[in-house]
Amino acid sequence: MYDISLIHSEYKDKLITEDFAANLVKSNYRMNFGLGTGCSVYLDRALAKRIQQDELLRGLEIQTEIAIRNDYLETYKINAPVDRVRFYSSHFFNQDRVMQQNGNCWYVPILFNEENLYWGLEGNTFDICAFQVAPMDKYGNFNFGPINADLHGIIKNSKIVIVEVNEKMPIALGYESHINISDINYIIEGENPDLATIEHKSATEDDKRISEFIVSQIGNNATVQLGVGALPNCVGRMLADSDIKEIGAHSEMLVDAYMDLYNAGILTNNKRTDKGLSVYTFAGGSKELYDFIDDNPICCSAPVDYVNNPANIAKIDNFMSINGCIGIDLYGQVCSESVGFRNVSGTGGQLDFVQGAFRSKGGKSFICCHSTRKLKNGQKVSLIHPTLPPGSIVTTPRAAVNYVVTEYGAVNLKGKSTWQRAEMLISIAHPDFRAELIKEAEKMGIWRNTSKITY
CATH class of the missing domain: 3.40.1080.10 (Glutaconate Coenzyme A-transferase)
Structure with missing residues (x-):
């Protein structure tokens, strides 16, 4: 005693x-x-x-x-x-x-x-x-x-x-x-400082279009992992406004969107292996999110070697993993960490969840990417590249990538050849860059003039 x-x-x-x-x-x-x-x-x-x-x-x-x-x-x-x-x-x-x-x-x-x-x-x-x-x-x-x-x-x-x-x-x-x-x-x-909060940027129109493609792929009884940033949070809030039922949470990061899903009566965790529990390994967001976590028995904090273990993720049916990236090339290689040689983020758990979600019965993994971005000088560049720019870090290798989503659509790269991947990725690139991407793919020897896709 x-x-x-x-x-x-x-x-x-x-x-x-x-x-x-x-x-x-x-x-x-x-x-x-x-x-x-x-x-x-x-x-x-x-x-x-x-x-x-x-x-x-x-x-x-x-x-x-x-x-x-x-x-x-x-x-x-x-x-x-x-x-x-x-x-x-x-x-x-x-x-x-x-x-x-x-x-x-x-x-x-x-x-x-x-x-x-x-x-x-x-x-x-x-x-x-x-x-x-x-x-x-x-x-x-x-x-x-x-x-x-x-x-x-x-x-x-x-x-x-x-x-x-x-x-x-x-x-x-x-x-x-x-x-x-x-x-x-x-x-x-000490003086008991306030916990730091994270303010997510407001969703853009492109974020909303990407989110619509993803939400259309999610049905009742799914368990959802949301990554960091405006786009995954937009997906969560769009789910909260949908008629989808019985959603579960199993995520590296617990964000405000899960609280929105709970308040909408959609996040129940009733169909999860860990029934009734929203499982996460760290949380970051608003003060309201921290208040929501406080002494709340439906929120389950757990070590990362449990939460992010691909084998554990794979055991959860209908697992939907949603993450963003900085760019992707025509081979399907995903960069989520660097802009050229400048490190802007970390690997985190993206690869953990990409692999685990695909192995889940009924599961899917989505890598979200805007088709373009504007440079400081106002120039618009494609974020679907022929090959990743020098210095880019491959976060998710091409063999692991499942769905890629831009504001122009969603494509599933699993099991596709290099020329099929090139065609599919060009089909969801910004229209202004598709002809140029086709020329580069021809030079690379991964595309021929036998495209089955009409642009």
Whole structure:
């Protein structure tokens, strides 16, 4: 039988100030500042002060994941030289992109479903990890809030574990969604900052046309995974306005669209393997979404090696995976991470869900892409390329791609030859670029003048 007085005594013994925590850091330490809405605030702030005051502190490495923040890391804002502190991210987000452009942030390529395994490998362990949690419950547990992902893998492979208590952190129910005080080295209390929110851009007319194609492919009893951005959220909201019934949620990221589906009476999870549960590994969105998660038994936070495991996804009938991309070539290779040599996003779980959804009985995977984009000089360029531009990262290989959708239609590339793929992708390219794409495909030897498609 547990003794609550002993738990509170242990809490007091482990309670430290943020300055004490910063003084634990030594030169050449490798640190993880957590992920998503749980990224370190207190240690980050105190360590920034210490770096400015201690010229001998050098060679620091700080890693984050899906850093959902209102501002940059304080340890970055002090503009310390790269030989003193450098940053890494396995999920490039808004701030990471700017930090990279300024020469002080590097991407860590991952497959999200296996990321828990990375941090135990030689050279990948952490000296310190620090992240925000909800206040301790009477059993000595600290809830992670809207983040789970690979947090236990980080904790397991960190020499010092520090939790930063935030009274505004919602309680996210689920599987392995907490840490016990016995597994913690230190606790910091602070001013309890508001959780950072994500404002998704409004859907464009092209987003709506793409969403209409996808929604027409989704029927009753489907389980839906929505990716990040305006387009997947547009799909979710369009589903909420439809007459489709009995939708389930199993998603890497829980976004506001799922709350819309629930409020519309469509998200029930009644036909899922995990009946009644909206399963996710991290959440990001509005304050209303965080309030929706708080102590809500239908929201199930779980580790990424469960949520994103393609074998687990495949066991769910009628699984519909919806993700965006930056561009695609006539071979069907999908780039969702870079514009040329500039890294703008991460692999995340796109490939996990593309593979899992296709193996699901009745399942489908959709890669969504606008047919064009405008450059800063006003020039319109095709996002369906003959070959991906130099520097482009292949996020989803051509063999894995199922449906590709633009505002001009949807095509299924599975089982199609290279010339069939070229024809099909050109048929959903912007009309202004189709003739040019045909010429390039002829040069590449993947298209002949035997097209069965009328343009």
